[in-house]
Amino acid sequence: MNPQALIDDIIHLARQAGDAILPWFRSDQLVTEHKADDSPVTNADIAANKVILKGLKALTPDIPILSEESGHKPFAERRQWQCYWLVDPLDGTREFVGGSPDFAVNIALVVDNEPVMGVIYAPVSGDCYWAVKGHGVFKNGQPIHTRKPSSPPLLAVSRHQSLSTLKSHLKEALDFEALAFGSASLKSCMVAEGVADAYVRIGPTGEWDTAASWAIVVEAGGAIVDLDGKPLTFNRSESLENPNYGVLGQLAAAQLFP
16 A cells, blocks of 8 residues: 555545535534533534545545544554554634634544654645655645744644643743644644744644644654653554644754753
8 A cells, every 4th residue: 555646535535525614614504512522523524524434435445444523443443453544524623613714624544553644634725735754745735844943932822722821831931932823733734834833732632633743744854742752652542632742843842841
């Protein structure tokens, strides 16, 4: 199985999922419910999920799929997977519900516990980021790369992230500037393309939030690590929840975290 041979099809599929989302954007027909963890899910999430599942099953019928909006397989089964798709059909649902355009479709291919392909598509702007391990990383067809850190560093942060909580996890008296944005994956892309120096996430996320970002950020010269500086892992335990983490361009973890 050659990930590079699939990239055009996955980009097309992400765009199709975006097309399934857009009719619900700022629509009075949007229905929002809450899952067991109190995170929101809408009919737009479900519509995009159906498009992606159908497309992936047609493209690669033998590769299992793990999606935020589908039933999660037990680790006893998942641990046998050498290769699988990891999907967030609508990253940034809270932003979407609130009428913000900062949401995205995330599709990643994970091989031997490492994301080797990632596609992140923003339906409103039409921006598409993609990477295949060893084959470069692109935004709308143009190569991108992380940048040398500014002084003070510019950190992408969630609009819903308390700055006091964020500061409590950073080096004491660290001087930084903050750039507020929506979707976690799009903030990671801001680091990958050199718009921001880092993105720090304090709070619950799942592996589907970081897999496509991982492929893109790492291929762009960056890293995604926990607050101890250790790389995030994929499909290594029963839990699919990430620890607090940082998306780093050319900053070292020791420059941000105690």
